[in-house]
Amino acid sequence: MLLLQLFLSYLKIGFFGFGGGYAMLSLIQNEVVVRHAWMTNAQFADIVAVSQITPGPIAINSATYVGYTVGAQMGPAYGVAGSLVATFAVCLPSLTLMILVARFFLRLKNNRLVEGAMRGMRPVVIGMIAAAALLLIFPHSDAPGDRNFIDAWSWLLFGGVLAGSWRKVNPILMIVLSAAAGIAIYYPY
Structure with missing residues (x-):
């Protein structure tokens, strides 16, 4: 059941995480810390730090780490399964959309509606990155011992x-x- 929740959470993050890894941080934090309470804000901040210094996209690195941590709560053997589930789930929407869109992108690239949608998403991405930064600086959690690390x-x-x-x-x-x-x-x- 926990692996299914992990899969669905990261699938949602993958579908709605426009703008790259930093824009996804607020979504990841909301799912992992606020909604499911799988870890504290301090642990999440550590995951962000580790994900930034390891090669690869931050969203995939954090999904692997969170998946391992959540899976390991069920037992040591489930850590790897959790990391595979979370990583696959966060990558699945992008892979699916790229396969579907790649075929039509060259024809739609100069379409006014597509250009307008892309232009409209830019401020949202900036806002999501700012929200992620603010969540890391000013965590709002009632968990004991979960304090601001700044x-x-x-x-x-x-x-x-x-x-x-x-x-x-x-x-x-x-x-x-x-x-x-x-x-x-x-x-x-």
Whole structure:
């Protein structure tokens, strides 16, 4: 039953998650943390962090990780099954739509209705990305021990990385320096 719920949740995320992985984060958070309470906001934030640093799309990486975590609640053998179910479910809508749309896209590419629909979805995608960021910064959960992971050091690191981005500092260097700062600041905790 849990694997079916996992499949249906990620199928819904796959169908309605327009705009890529970051836009899907608010949908994933709503299903995983709010609706089913499979994990806390802090655990979800960890999943987002791990999904960002591993190769591949964030939605697929997070689906694999969440699926494994949820499946493992049923027993160690179900972790892999959960990751396969969630990953397949989040990919299925895109695969299906691409097979159906690919045939007609070249003919419809310059259609006014299609162009209007694409133009109309852009602000929604920006809003969904902003909603995901706000959910990670200001979690609204009543779970005990589920607190905001943002503190003064986090804002200081964010400001440093933002300044480094404006000054065109190498992103790999910023990641390494941020990791070193995180270890120096948070290791005793």
